[in-house]
Amino acid sequence: MCARKPRAPRPTPPGPPSLKGRGEIEPSCTDSKPGAPEAGATRPTLPGAEGEYEPSCADSESGAQEASQPDSPFPLGRGAGGVGSSRRPPVPHLVTGQAVDPAKRELAYRLRREMTPAEQVLWSHLRASKLNGLHFRRQQIVHGFVADFYCHAAGVVVEVDGGVHDTQVEYDAARDQAFAMLGLLVLRFRNENVTESITTVLDRIAAACAERIAAATGSPAG
Template sequence: MPHTPVPPKIRSNARRMRKVMTDAELRLWNELRAHRLMGLSFRRQLPIAGYIVDFACPTEKLIVEVDGSQHANDRDQTYDRVRTLRLQADGWTVLRFWNDDVLKDIDNVCTHILIVLGKDRA
């Protein structure tokens, strides 16, 4: 996959976001980091196509977004739809989970990720 240059401002924002993860992002990151989920390699706060995605597994072209309640309003839902369509146009699969799902049911979140990738444990 060719590397796309990342503007300095986006790179700086991604670095900052890695340092101030939400509780839900941190909880999911602890499940994904260091190949803990079935050996998959995830990166966090990764710049892709002019956006900073929460988590990405580049080898599987999978993006995982963890959304808080602010994503429930019409304006942010529209933005998220446009963003998802743009990422899908580049061949990425985008999964979205609510903070509450990650915090209260991390096992099912991880299972869903694996099912989408065809790597479910069953």
């Protein structure tokens, strides 16, 4: 009587196909950052702004979730002269009580002492709540970044750009996006806008602040 041959094991059924194409890699957090430099590349920096904070992966995910909220009065997007945000102002405790590196605090003090002529012109119109009673701070540290001018009540950052910003467009865009993730609106003006058309600049700032405060309080913008 012949011995029965053992059965060959059944082949394992193939698993579900991979969602990734051939040769593709899943994007990392760095890949998803707007304006993120490639590995080994030197990232442009703002004058005197070495070591500014870069949003972490968790920050990026948080900002993406907020931007998807349908009931937000401030859709994330680029408007006339600025980048919008997804959170209603004011942002609670955004700058009060934040941990600030001593070196960054000294940097902010130095930038106040060394304001550009255009920054001095704009500050002369913003200081002491001269613009419609809005309180602005100059060279305000916001989560590691030094904003030229900052109005907490409206959640508005105002940046005055010189020629150096022409060489760091991607970095400025990433920086603006980091502010937007914090619920802030960024308004950018060129030096010549401020020195030659200050009334137009002030009207733009006042209108943006009034719109955001009105949306936050539910009252019509005046």
